[in-house]
Amino acid sequence: MEPIIRVDHLTHTYSAGTPFERSAVQDMSLDVMPGEFLGVIGHTGSGKSTLIQHLNGLLKPTAGHIYLNGQDIWAKPREIRQVRFRVGLVFQYPEYQLFEETARADIAFGPRNMGLGEEEIDRRVRDAAAFVGLEEALLDRSPFELSGGQKRRVAIAGVIAMEPEVLILDEPTAGLDPAGRELILRQIRAYHASRGTTVILVSHSMEEIARNVDRIAVLHRAGVYMTGTPAEVFARAEELERIGLDVPQVTKVALALRRRGVAVDGAVYTVEALERALLALKGGGEGC
Amino acid sequence: MLKDITLGQYFPGDTPIHRLDPRTKLLCLILFIVALFCAKWFVSYALVLALLLVAIVVSGVKLKALTKGLRTVYIIVAFTAVMNLFFTPGQAVSQLPVLNHITWEGVRTAAFMVARIVMLIMGSFLLTYTTSPIALTNALDRLLSPLKKLHFPVHELTLMMSLALRFIPTLIEETDKIMSAQKARGADFESGNILRRAKALVPILVPLFVGAFRRADELATAMESRCYHGGEGRTALHVLRYRPADYAALAAFVLLVAAVIVLRRFGL
Numbered sequence: 001m002e003p004i005i006r007v008d009h010l011t012h013t014y015s016a017g018t019p020f021e022r023s024a025v026q027d028m029s030l031d032v033m034p035g036e037f038l039g040v041i042g043h044t045g046s047g048k049s050t051l052i053q054h055l056n057g058l059l060k061p062t063a064g065h066i067y068l069n070g071q072d073i074w075a076k077p078r079e080i081r082q083v084r085f086r087v088g089l090v091f092q093y094p095e096y097q098l099f100e101e102t103a104r105a106d107i108a109f110g111p112r113n114m115g116l117g118e119e120e121i122d123r124r125v126r127d128a129a130a131f132v133g134l135e136e137a138l139l140d141r142s143p144f145e146l147s148g149g150q151k152r153r154v155a156i157a158g159v160i161a162m163e164p165e166v167l168i169l170d171e172p173t174a175g176l177d178p179a180g181r182e183l184i185l186r187q188i189r190a191y192h193a194s195r196g197t198t199v200i201l202v203s204h205s206m207e208e209i210a211r212n213v214d215r216i217a218v219l220h221r222a223g224v225y226m227t228g229t230p231a232e233v234f235a236r237a238e239e240l241e242r243i244g245l246d247v248p249q250v251t252k253v254a255l256a257l258r259r260r261g262v263a264v265d266g267a268v269y270t271v272e273a274l275e276r277a278l279l280a281l282k283g284g285g286e287g288c
Numbered sequence: 289m290l291k292d293i294t295l296g297q298y299f300p301g302d303t304p305i306h307r308l309d310p311r312t313k314l315l316c317l318i319l320f321i322v323a324l325f326c327a328k329w330f331v332s333y334a335l336v337l338a339l340l341l342v343a344i345v346v347s348g349v350k351l352k353a354l355t356k357g358l359r360t361v362y363i364i365v366a367f368t369a370v371m372n373l374f375f376t377p378g379q380a381v382s383q384l385p386v387l388n389h390i391t392w393e394g395v396r397t398a399a400f401m402v403a404r405i406v407m408l409i410m411g412s413f414l415l416t417y418t419t420s421p422i423a424l425t426n427a428l429d430r431l432l433s434p435l436k437k438l439h440f441p442v443h444e445l446t447l448m449m450s451l452a453l454r455f456i457p458t459l460i461e462e463t464d465k466i467m468s469a470q471k472a473r474g475a476d477f478e479s480g481n482i483l484r485r486a487k488a489l490v491p492i493l494v495p496l497f498v499g500a501f502r503r504a505d506e507l508a509t510a511m512e513s514r515c516y517h518g519g520e521g522r523t524a525l526h527v528l529r530y531r532p533a534d535y536a537a538l539a540a541f542v543l544l545v546a547a548v549i550v551l552r553r554f555g556l
Contacts, residue, residue: 058472081474081476084471091468091472096465096498096499097466097491098495099495110473110474114474158473159472162474
């Protein structure tokens, strides 16, 4: 299968030619497959934000190429806006970008920029609002009157309403309480499952990534350190800890059990999986 | 991009110029400007230029960085030069049409004017490149403190200045972020007539203002929770103290002004 997005030897240098020059991304290559749920993880300064801003053409590569469906997105620089409609990017703390008088108008901003008709815009706004669980009544309120979690969902709906082929979310749960976090993640999962859209989730929380994605790309020092399924990546837990990344707590428990001679699978990364593994060891018992 | 704005940019370093007391640097700049405006003839200009060059070399600031700051005023410089070139009365350079309006006096005045503006700007940029904004406002606070006796709100003024300076980079970064976020939703800032472009700014300005007010509110709370109650009885973390190097620098610039004034007497 052809990748939907191909990152080919991407390098990006900020402030070239000044004392502040630094490469945020250095010779990075990565393939994103159609319909997959990819997690991008890495700590601050690993190049996550710079990478994703290249995927929709907000940043121009210093060197290297970005291909969308096999086409170099910078082949026609005048049509870069079309790329932004096809690759939707939700920034960190997206609620700070709300500006319209009503939530409805704000969600409609993207579709309106696409030049769609009023009926189509209205349908998309209602669909997007339903996807993120916003009630109809809230849509006519000012976005500044809504709660933090609701604002966040309005902002995410604003990108979903463009119905992009690829949806990228940069730390969509940052600053939310656990319930709000789980709610947003559940909605993103449901969106991915029902639409079959490619979703890229950027996070530094291992737990969040582990529970949601099909494949993980670990970024470290401006490059891709490893990629693989969660099981493959967490099997290398010691390496992750060495580069300063955390592993999910259950994986830590599983690793500690292994060190004490309990033969559980070291790549366990959800509570349910650990439970199954422990029950299997007990000899298929009925549970605790 | 917005990040290329050089206004008030500071390049950290550890040169004798960086280490000078910010008050010294501020006073030296004032003296430098006085000398520049008193200078009348080549000899004086050469003196001023020589001191400026010494300061630039010692500071380790690249000449390229300084000329980059000039880019914003090219038009003013060119305008001044052309005006002086054509409208100074005196002996014509040539009898040819158009050129007969240019006088030798005009050429000289234009050259001096350009030299003056360029040196003025380079000197000011040298100050902001080698002095952090906080140090500068501190210096201003101390230099203006005698005015407190006249009930002039020096502390409030310098506090406002340092807050404004502190938040310029934050606001620029925020603007960059909001622009990116709106561009990601297909906002178009580059095409259309003036009215459309002005309308395109709404999605940037509204979140920017909302953010600025939110930040001001948070800052006020943070300051109050650390018992800020105005400048009364406040002590400084870094107490400014003149060192021998400061006296030397001040002496050099006082001498420069004196020399230029004396030379002016002799028409040099």
